[in-house]
Every structure is written in structure tokens, then in C-alpha cells.
Amino acid sequence: MSGPKPPYRRVRDEVARRAEELWAVACALHADPETAFAEHRAAALLTGKLEGAGFEVRRNVADLPTAFTARSGRERPTVALLLEYDALPGLGHACGHNLIAAAGLGAALVVDAVRDGTEGSVLAVGSPAEEGGGGKAFLMGAGVFDDVDAALMFHPGVHDWVRAPLTAQQQYRVVFRGRAAHPTGNPTEGIDALAALIELFNVLSALGRRLPAGSHIQGIITHGGTATNVVPDLAEGRFGLRAATTAALDDLAAQLHTSAEGIAQAIGTSFEVEPVSVRYEHFRDNRVLSEHFAGHLTRAGITLTPPVPGVYLGSSDIGNVSDRVPAIHPFVAITDSDGSDHTPEFAAAAACERARHVLTAVVEALASTALDVLRDTDLRARAWGRH
Structure with missing residues (x-):
């Protein structure tokens, strides 16, 4: 049986209250880029915010010094919000991971603040080295996602796409x-x-x-x-x-x-x-959850569409997670579609005013989707049924 309707208005108010703080986190990460497996200051900043909010933080997860988990609650269902924070050598945050980290952080904090006794757990997962190091694959091997009911994240991009065509x-x-x-x-x-x-x-x-x-x-x-x-x-x-x-x-x-x-x-x-590298599996989109997220994002005036057929946008270790857990990885544009990530122009865009608007909108949509996962047994069943 489904639970009560989630308090989406409270989510919006809580996001608005935290908007300046979350943008400051995104900008701090952007101004101080650290590359794969060396994201020590980024991990310290993010875990400090979560610990300060009462989350139980575990560091050095999977024997990775810059990996962490932060949990609020102890029982299932468990919804995971994924944070990436590694930068590209010589280019800084030209893949926008500063925004991914701030969005996952913000969603976890917002859900925890408005859940009002809702059963289950909120798990913020700090995954290093997405750019070639495969942090999430190591976290999978360490059992981080064994008891997770849904894994949620977004990626800034040049398209507004409801799902990610990742190879x-x-x-x-x-x-x-x-x-x-x-x-x-x-x-x-x-x-x-x-x-x-x-x-x-x-x-x-x-x-x-x-x-x-x-x-x-x-x-x-x-x-x-x-x-x-x-x-x-x-x-x-x-x-x-x-x-x-x-x-x-x-x-x-x-x-x-x-x-x-x-x-x-x-x-x-x-x-x-x-x-000579970790294998990145292809991304298996969970349509039930990704369309749920897209519906929430429309409240901010952002409409997500299916990806263009035959177009692929690289690879990511979220693919390894999606093989085991219902997962989403939508793209939300912070530049026009004629741009490209992994460029100096995209690095600049990751700290621009459009990115700030996207961050606020995405935090609200991620938090609303996470609350739905925790409260709605039917949604969880449909997500696993189509996994």
C-alpha cells in the first residue's frame, strides 16, 4: 500500500533555504579541482556538511581514501544519492562533477530534513574517480549498494535527456x-x-x-x-x-x-x-524512476526528452551500479547543444548562472524522487519489476 503524498512544497521550501549554501559548495569544488583518487579536500568538504547535519559518515570505504558513505536512518527501504567530485587533469571541472556533488549532497540533506519519520534510510555515496578510475565499481565490490532500493544522480550536459545513452x-x-x-x-x-x-x-x-x-x-x-x-x-x-x-x-x-x-x-x-582498467558496464536506465524524476523537474520549467537515437555520450561507472540496482542518470543542460563537455568552455559553464539554476531545480527533483521511493511501495515494486 502506498504511503501519504510527499510534501513537495516543503521540499521546495527546504531547497530554497539551502540554495546559497549548495551553490557555495559547487563553486568551492569548482575553484579547487582534484583529480581521480586525489579528491581529499572535496571529500572533506562534503563529509563535513553531512556530518554536521547528523549523518553517520564512513570514510575510506572500499579502502579508497576519498570514498565515503553518509547515512541517515538504519532500515530499508534505502535510497542512495550519488556524489561525484573528481576533476579532469588540466581542465578542472570540465565534466561538471562539482554540480553532481552539490546536487547529491543537497538532495540527501533536504530529504533528511523533511522526511518526518518516514521509514527507511537516506544514503549519500561519495564515489571518487569516475573519470577512468571506476570508483563505483570498487564500491559495488565492497557491498555499498547491496541493500539499496534505488540509486539516483544527474549529470550536467549539453542536452536535456531523461536517460543516459552510456556505453x-x-x-x-x-x-x-x-x-x-x-x-x-x-x-x-x-x-x-x-x-x-x-x-x-x-x-x-x-x-x-x-x-x-x-x-x-x-x-x-x-x-x-x-x-x-x-x-x-x-x-x-x-x-x-x-x-x-x-x-x-x-x-x-x-x-x-x-x-x-x-x-x-x-x-x-x-x-x-x-x-588494464576497470570495466565500465553500459548504463541500464530504470524508466519508472527516470520518468518520475523528469516529471518533478518540469515544475522548474525543464523538460527532459528521450536521447537522440544512435547518439552515445561516453561511459560511466554508474553503469556498474545500474546492473544491480534501479538507477537514474539523466542529463540536464548547462550549455547549448552545440557545446561539449571535457572542454574549457564546459568547465566555465559549470560555474555559470545557468548551472546555478539547474542545480536548484535538480536538487528539488532528486529529493522529491527520493522521498517517493521511500514512501511509495508500489513505486519501488514497479522500479524493481522493470529493472
Whole structure:
């Protein structure tokens, strides 16, 4: 049976009361960017706010010094508000994680302030290193999301999209080992490892022309020899694999391995293929919750639409969470659609007046959605049924 109607007006009033404080947090993070797994000041600022509001804070979660959880309440249902706060090297908050952190913080504080004895728990999850480090994957492994009924976050962007078309991705290292020789003194004794690696690039280029939408392989040479007058006995490359689904990523990894194996056999080298990054799974949108969030956001005059078919916007470790827990990851624009994140222009936009309006609107919508999850058993059942 569903609970009483959530006090959306109280949510709005509480957001308005905290708006200046939350914007100050977003600006403080923006002015002091820290990169993956080094977000010590950001984590201290955020945990300090939560601890001051009475949340039970755990630091060093999953043995990550900048990861944390902050809980209000002890029983289920549990709604998680996700915070990201890592910046990009050389670009600062060009992905807007300062806004993600402030929004998750604000929503957690607002829900706690207006819940009025509602059963369940509010869990703020501080996840470091979304930009390539996979903080949420480590938190998943540590059991942070085991008893969570919904995981909510948003991402600033250049589109107003109700769900995120995020792909699966992983980095691989490929090594070929041959035999060194002088190219004129004893050329027949050499086995050219670099030639094997270059041939792999050629094969992957041909393969790329017939890959399905959303799949691609991008590689670089990280070691190609030490001198021009020595046949390289060692060559190494790093390859980024991306695919629309996690299953398609596994297929792509298998094709990389098969290609490297065939080339090694043909040229006479040995080979190694190994993953060198956390695997980001594709994002599985929970339509029940994402459309619920979109409905709340319309009160602020922001209308979210479905993403443009065939357009993908990178990868994120929220995909790993969405495989286990009903999750949302809408995009809300802070620039015009001709812009792009991971640019200096987007970094500037993450501290502009439009971002301030978006932050306030998103905190209200996230908090309202979180309250609905805690109060409405039917909503939770429908969210899990369509997970």
C-alpha cells in the first residue's frame, strides 16, 4: 500500500533555504579541482556538511581514501544519492562533477530534513574517480549498494535527456615479443614485434568498418622499440574498447584477442592481451524512476526528452551500479547543444548562472524522487519489476 503524498512544497521550501549554501559548495569544488583518487579536500568538504547535519559518515570505504558513505536512518527501504567530485587533469571541472556533488549532497540533506519519520534510510555515496578510475565499481565490490532500493544522480550536459545513452568500455594492453636483430647485419634472425603491432592496427581498422553502432576500438603505441638500427623485440599498445552493451564489449575483447593471436602466429611472436582498467558496464536506465524524476523537474520549467537515437555520450561507472540496482542518470543542460563537455568552455559553464539554476531545480527533483521511493511501495515494486 502506498504511503501519504510527499510534501513537495516543503521540499521546495527546504531547497530554497539551502540554495546559497549548495551553490557555495559547487563553486568551492569548482575553484579547487582534484583529480581521480586525489579528491581529499572535496571529500572533506562534503563529509563535513553531512556530518554536521547528523549523518553517520564512513570514510575510506572500499579502502579508497576519498570514498565515503553518509547515512541517515538504519532500515530499508534505502535510497542512495550519488556524489561525484573528481576533476579532469588540466581542465578542472570540465565534466561538471562539482554540480553532481552539490546536487547529491543537497538532495540527501533536504530529504533528511523533511522526511518526518518516514521509514527507511537516506544514503549519500561519495564515489571518487569516475573519470577512468571506476570508483563505483570498487564500491559495488565492497557491498555499498547491496541493500539499496534505488540509486539516483544527474549529470550536467549539453542536452536535456531523461536517460543516459552510456556505453560499456575497458582499456586493454597488448604486447608482442619477438627477437632483436640488426636490420642489415643479421636481418633473417630478427622477429619484428613492432611489425606485429602495426599489423594489429591494420586488422582492427578493417574490423572497425563492420562493427555495430556504438562499438569502436581506439589504440596507441606505448612502446615501439629503442633504436632504428635494431629490429624491435618488444612492442606494446594500449587499446580502448567501447560498445553499446556489456555483452558487445565482451565480444569486442574476444575479437581483439583473436586478432592478436592470429598475427602472432603469422609473424612468429608471442603475445599478451590483458585488461588494464576497470570495466565500465553500459548504463541500464530504470524508466519508472527516470520518468518520475523528469516529471518533478518540469515544475522548474525543464523538460527532459528521450536521447537522440544512435547518439552515445561516453561511459560511466554508474553503469556498474545500474546492473544491480534501479538507477537514474539523466542529463540536464548547462550549455547549448552545440557545446561539449571535457572542454574549457564546459568547465566555465559549470560555474555559470545557468548551472546555478539547474542545480536548484535538480536538487528539488532528486529529493522529491527520493522521498517517493521511500514512501511509495508500489513505486519501488514497479522500479524493481522493470529493472
